[in-house]
Amino acid sequence: MSVPLRRIFLASLLRRRLASALSLLAIALGVALGLAVHLIHGAALDEFGRGMRAVAGKADLQVVGPRDGFDEALFATLARRPEVAAASPVLEIEARLPGREESLRILGVDLFRVLRVQPGLMPLAEGGGDLRFAALRPGVVFLSDDARQRLSAPGRSMEGEVLPPALVDARIAVQSGVRSLVLEAGGRVPGAGGVLGVMDLGAAQQAFARIGVLSRIDLRLAEGVSPAAAQAALSALLPPGIALRTPEAAAGELGSLSRAYRVNLTMLAAIALLTGGFLVFSTQLLSVARRRREFALLRALGLVRAELMRGLLAEGATVGVVGGLLGVVLGHALAAGAFRLVGGDLGAGFFRGVAPQLAFDPAAGLAYLLLGVAAGVAGTWLPARAAAAVAPARALRAGEGERAGLPRGDGRGRLGAAMLVLAALACLLPPFGGIPLGGYAAVVFVLAAAILALPVLARLVLPLLARGRSAIWRLAHARLAAAPGQAVVAGAGVIASVALAVSMAIMVNSFRVSVDEWLAQVLPADLYVRASAASGSGYLDPPALVAIAATPGVARVETTRLVNLRVSDTEPLFSVLARATQGNRGLPLVSGSMEPVAGDAEGLPPAWVSEAAADRHDLARGSRFELPLGGRMQAFRVAGVWRDYARQHGAALIERRDYVALTGDDRVTDAALLLEPGATPSAVAQALRERFGAEHITIALPGEIRALSLQIFDRTFLITYLMEAVAVVIGLFGIATTFAALAATRQGEFGMLRHLGFTRAEIGRLIATEGALTAGLGVIAGLAGGAAIAWVLIEIINRQSFHWSMELAVPWSGLAIFAVCLVLLAALVARLAGRHAMRRSAVLAVKADW
Template sequence: MGGALRHVFIASLRRRRLATVLSLLAIALGVALGLAVQLIHNAALAEFERGVRILAGEADLQVSGARGGFDDALFLQLAAHPGVAEASPVVEVHAALPGREGSLRVLGVDVFRLAGVQPALLPAADGEAGMLAALAPGRIFLSPAAAAWLALEAGDALAVQSGVHEHTLTVSGSVPAAGAGQVLAVMDIAAAQQLFERIGVLTRVDLRLAEGASPVQLRRELTALLPAGVFVEVPQLALSEAATMSRAYRVNLSMLALIALLTGGFLVFSTQLLAVARRRQEFAFLRALGLPRGMLYRGLLLEGAVLGLAGGVLGALLGHVLAVLALRLVGGDLGAGYFDGMRPALHFDALLTLSFVALGVGAGLAGSWLPARSAATLPAARALRAGDDALLHMRPRWQGVVVCALGALLSAALPPFAGMPLGGYLAVACILATAVLLLPQATRLVMRLPGSPRALLWRLARARSHAAPGQAVVAAVGVLASVALASAMAIMVSSFRTSVDDWLTRMLPADLYVQASPSAASGFLDQDALRRIAALPGVAQVQPIRAEQVRLRSGGAPLTLLAREVGGGWGLPLVAGSLSTGEAELPPAWVSEAVVDVHGLATGALIELPLGGQWHAFRVAGVWRDYARQHGAVVIELETYRAISGDRRANDAALVVHPGVDVAVVATALADAFGENMLRVATPGEIRALSLRIFDRSFVVTYLMEAVAVLIGLCGVATTFAALATARRREFGMLRHLGLTRAQIGRLLALEGALATALGVAGGLLAGGAVAWVLVEVVNRQSFHWSMDISVPFAMLAVFAAALIVLAALAARIAGAQAMRQSAVQAVREDW
């Protein structure tokens, strides 16, 4: 293609600046959001991988269990094995920090064994040998990232919490080789066990194999020595687990970004189709001058590719900016909690960036394909006739409708692939395609509805839409896509929020809740603390709750074990089974929906839990709904847990006060008894309000994407009718000759815009309802293993639909104003 011809096609983008800019921005938004999610996740995984390498050091194998740890007597057996050259014990504690948000990852290590297995964790102290300094009581060494986060230097004091007591440690140096993004601290293992009341407990042992030892054979031999719930694994397995745990969250965000990119593709389609309709005579002249069909086709595709390339490049720049901002504000897990304790740094990934730029080009090409094909196949003689708008005479493709509808049904029934709801995403795409393909027929059906015979403008608008339904399709397709996305997300979020609200109400029956620290941190309530709470004036009942982690298999995500009273009004939001167990042969357990999906354990099944170093069998008595723990939770009776494990500590306590007692008075008494920063005390209403606030904040990005998608749809209506008004100047001129005023033509355009938008809104709401069902019943269930009760915000959707139609009518009226400024005589001269 020569330079002159390229100029002909590329110059078209400059002439329709508004449509070009809007299409470019739509593509850029989708590219930016998708790229930002991938960049952030890659940075987090890279930092996590560095952390795994640093913590594992030269270890070939790791022996680890759940967070609670295992008996340190096992260390002697592991170290004495002839296949083990070096063994390094570790006690890992997430220390609660009184007066600060978050917790600090503290590694209790044997400094004399670090050099042979984990040299990167060796502490360094100014003026004295690091190893000897680490042995002194009350000493702690911070990684550079931890020191920056805590704003502490050598010699400063750091307060940590153990149980309901505060202890002060002295920052004696650093862990210089820990890595720039690793937020952790190192101290002597004996001091850590004593400080955090973990005497006789280890959480991990890192092993370096003897020369010539077989890792496979050694794993088999060591497994025979391990207690229940403790496994021997390669260090790299932790990286695979982290990637798997965060994959669903990342993929869902990426799909949301791609939907925005799809909306941009629809906008490219509508603007390109209208541009082709307006330029049909220009193309006919080029064809008459000898331009081959294929070159015309490639030229129009070039326009879409240039549009997509510009949007992709702009989106890549915006994506990097968004990634940097997100890493600073919410960290590498986008607030989801998968990569706590890290400060990942963003790195430029050329291949990933180019792939997303290519996605932008693909969106531009996809949007331009059908208009380019239509223009290339239109006979030149027919296109030269003034007033011919065959491109806008679209008819429904019934074969495509049937294929897409069946595809949606079949895809929604597919099981997850590698833990991802790919069938659900395919079903969403098929639903949108079905709705778009049905638009021409829906337009004809609606336009057959009777109207007032005296309503001249209504008859004109209806006749136009019935004669050229493609016009309504082009105007409505962007609206349909954006409304479908917005309404589907609104229904899903409403369903989620309503279900979470109901779940919180059922899970919080007490008057007051007390927490020593988040369940993963070092605070806890021992028997003495529980007795002191029960003795406070106004407290009628104290129900302890113990939260621990258990692992059912090697390589699997840990489950949360909750030991609490289940009967007597302290029930669970069951979706299957019952709380009444009768005289059961085995003690009962109630599992969350995630356990059913991941481990295949339904009501009546046998589940074995590692407690006290032994496997203990329980019978699944019911399945309950849990929105707090994505990877699954198991509830057993508190007394059963204490009898088996001997652990009488609690993480939380639910308090019932005497009738007439003000809970604020009890809360004040708790603060006076234990100190301001030792306990977190909240009423059910406060917990519910905070949880819903966090819930709403977590969907801010979703709301913004919905708003942008709707704005793009409105802009699509405006650009569509601006282009149509320009193409229909002769028609408007003839109407002026027949007696219509400019104001009436303006109202006609507004009415046509309202009709087209109403079709798009109606189709979008219907498609959005179907998409919402897929999101709730397929995508969320397969991604996060949550069930929800469908809740449709009818009032909000009705107001939204009405406002969108009114705004679209105004946009069409304003956009067509330029075409009505031409005189009636000049407008019809082209026909002669």
């Protein structure tokens, strides 16, 4: 394309400053949201992986098992193998700091072996003293520089109160069971990053009552032995529930845990970008319609169709490039803000405790920039093709510029029906690699069907609104009825944004209501007591349970033990809850019953599996299911399936007596207290705090747990709410740009109305009424499309991503308020957008039409 032609086309973007600015801003928002999600997750995963690699050191392979550890006898078996040059045993403890929300990750290591495999964990004695004597003293921990800095700063209690530093005079208190244990900071771990401490393995096992238990074994292979060959030779020696993997696999496992959540957020950002593409489409279509005579003149002067189309596509690409660059900058800014506000866990807790650093990612930035360019070019392609197909002689006729080029608004019903059929077929597709690609395709098809159905909706609805109205109403109605293509152009972005917002509102409300009802079912007791989170250093042992049961006001104590197992080498940790199951207290069954399967010839103990476990392992009532417990595979008979929103990758509930008999583990994670008549929860809680110390146990009422859980739920969907707001703003941008462009082409019409007696204020109300009618049609189509998309989200995408079912709960009042407000905002935006066209003199406006 020649330089003069390039200037002609690109100069049109400067003449349409408002439309161009809103289009590139819409693309920028879509690019920014998608890039921010990518950067946040990538930085958090990189930081986690970096920490894992630093801890693993020179290890080629790691032997890992349940989160609570495995028998240390396996270490001797592996250390003697010829494939292994050096083996280093590790006990990992998430040590709770009594009364504080912080915890300290403590690694128990063999100080005589760690240097050969994990030199970064080699401690340095304080003042350069003899490490052997320092390490052999009981209760000595060596802290990383990050840990020393963090623990030397003021902390916070579980209630949010500011507390003095945890590390005072080189001493720190940690919790073991329901008692405090004071450790001496004997030196540094200069080669380790993150908040962690290193202890002698035997000292750690003794201090935290983990005698004979390891969390993992790091292996450095012999010269010439590949990791693949070592895995093939050593895997047969491992008991059930123990996996042999590379150190990098830990980051991959965490990435798989957060993948579904991240993909859903990325798809929401893609829909926001798609909505921006609709905005580019509407603005370009109106621009092409207004410039038909200009293009016809250029064609008559020798411009060929291909050059005209390339020029228009260059306009769209320019909008995409500028919007994409702005989006890349904004995406990095959003990621930096997210790190400050919610950390690197995407609001969902996947990377809690990780403090990632934002880094510029050229490849990701370029990829999202190209997506912005693609959105701009795709939005321009149809208008450009239509402009290139118009005959110059026809376009040069007077009056062609106002409505020509807009879609006629008919003949789209069959295509819309075909889109719905494709959406239904896409819903039947299984997930691909755990990602519901068919569900996302169905969302796109439903969006297309809703937009294609807009002309049909206009023909059905507009005749119902034609009577008994003012002159302004009748003029606005007649305008839309005569030019339904205007509604199509202005309504496309509205439909996309409303459908996204409505579908997410229905899905999130359904999820929230279902979670609230689920919490009411799983929290049937009067009071709940725990010493620390699952797999932490705090736990309730038999003496503690006896003391709790003897507390005045306690009628009965129901206990739960939560452990996390590896049911296979390739899957994330699987949760097992051990508790008494009589009476179906707190188990929301969706199928089966609390009674064991009748006629079980094998006499297997019963197990109740979550929906995620049932989907992942193809289980139903009566199925046989094996779990690695006590160092061997134990078979169970599935007696029912229950709803579980807490554990995405599956859980099973078994009888506590079966668990204790198989494992010998009599620890308890949580205790649910049923109180005697007349006993108050506050009095019982106070008695327990006096007995154990308020810093050693956490006591909560069911209502408090529900409130906190719903607060976490709302934080998890914070980014979702942001994307909904962005989509609505983009839809309003579409209304603004459409009516600004239409008002510029209707100056002759407005001048004639002024001569007939209309004031500027009345013409403003006319434009506002047209905007309200157009937005109303878009809102109706968007509500219908949003309802269909919500069904896809709940029944297809959510089920295939997270394996959760939920009950449909439509927020009728909220949607009604949203629809009314959006129509009113659209009327205001249309009125403001058309103000410039009304400033012109009525005489000049009419004269320009002759």
